[in-house]
Amino acid sequence: MGNVFVLDHPLIQHKLTYIRNKETGTKEFRELVDEVAMLMAFEITRNLPLQDKTIETPVVETKAKVLSGKKIGLVPILRAGLGMVDGVLKLIPAAKVGHVGLYRDPETLQPVEYYIKLPSDINERELIVIDPMLATGGSANDAIHSLKKRGAENIRLMCLIAAPEGVEVIKEEHPDVDIYLGALDEKLDEKGYIVPGLGDAGDRLFGTK
Numbered sequence: 431m432g433n434v435f436v437l438d439h440p441l442i443q444h445k446l447t448y449i450r451n452k453e454t455g456t457k458e459f460r461e462l463v464d465e466v467a468m469l470m471a472f473e474i475t476r477n478l479p480l481q482d483k484t485i486e487t488p489v490v491e492t493k494a495k496v497l498s499g500k501k502i503g504l505v506p507i508l509r510a511g512l513g514m515v516d517g518v519l520k521l522i523p524a525a526k527v528g529h530v531g532l533y534r535d536p537e538t539l540q541p542v543e544y545y546i547k548l549p550s551d552i553n554e555r556e557l558i559v560i561d562p563m564l565a566t567g568g569s570a571n572d573a574i575h576s577l578k579k580r581g582a583e584n585i586r587l588m589c590l591i592a593a594p595e596g597v598e599v600i601k602e603e604h605p606d607v608d609i610y611l612g613a614l615d616e617k618l619d620e621k622g623y624i625v626p627g628l629g630d631a632g633d634r635l636f637g638t639k
């Protein structure tokens with residue numbers, strides 16, 4: 431079964447509170463999402479493999495640690511996932527970025543895929559699927575199926591906020607995928623919004639409401 435990690439670092443929790451607040455406007459919302467994405471990336475990359483490298487300090491030759499060059503790919507789910515990409519790239523600047531375009535039909539809550547463009551070597555990469563919201567789980571589930579169909583083997587999912595329903599779907603459908611969350615909320619409402627949540631992440635990021 432995939433693991434679920436709630437990243438409860440105080441800075442992440444503090445900033446999430448401002449992100450949730452309906453009084454927070456687009457500019458501040460965008461900046462906070464970017465910051466939390468960076469902090470989450472710091473936690474998610476905690477177990478990246480290191481290797482020794484011999485270098486000379488001004489004092490002596492020594493063996494020091496460098497990342498072992500594992501290839502990483504970020505896959506934001508459009509639109510709202512875009513708001514987290516730059517934050518993650520601040521810590522992993524060499525990552526390649528693929529895009530999966532999906533929207534959730536407001537009536538059926540079923541995901542509709544409208545775009546996909548991925549690095550050609552996704553099968554060699556450790557992929558991080560990025561979306562602020564994991565609600566029914568339909569969108570992330572579809573995106574992960576799409577990636578696997580195209581050869582991806584190593585996938586993690588990173589979301590700001592999830593509902594238990596969405597987490598269950600991913601655990602059931604993709605037991606190989608670890609899930610990293612800023613918060614695990616209470617439930618979904620009758621329209622499929624996360625409660626307490628933050629509202630519509632895409633609309634709040636891009637000012638489209």
Ligand SMILES: O=P(O)(O)OC[C@H]1O[C@H](OP(=O)(O)OP(=O)(O)O)[C@H](O)[C@@H]1O
Binds near residue numbers: 509534
């Ligand atoms: O888990 P689910 O029930 O599928 O819901 C979550 C999806 O809903 C939101 O996207 P939305 O459909 O609003 O598209 P947008 O990012 O273009 O606003 C969100 O960013 C997720 O992709």
Ligand SMILES: O=c1cc[nH]c(=O)[nH]1
Binds near residue numbers: 510629
């Ligand atoms: O609460 C929710 C659920 C789906 N999509 C969002 O943007 N917010």
Ligand SMILES: [Mg+2]
Binds near residue numbers: 510630631632633
């Ligand atoms: Mg939206």
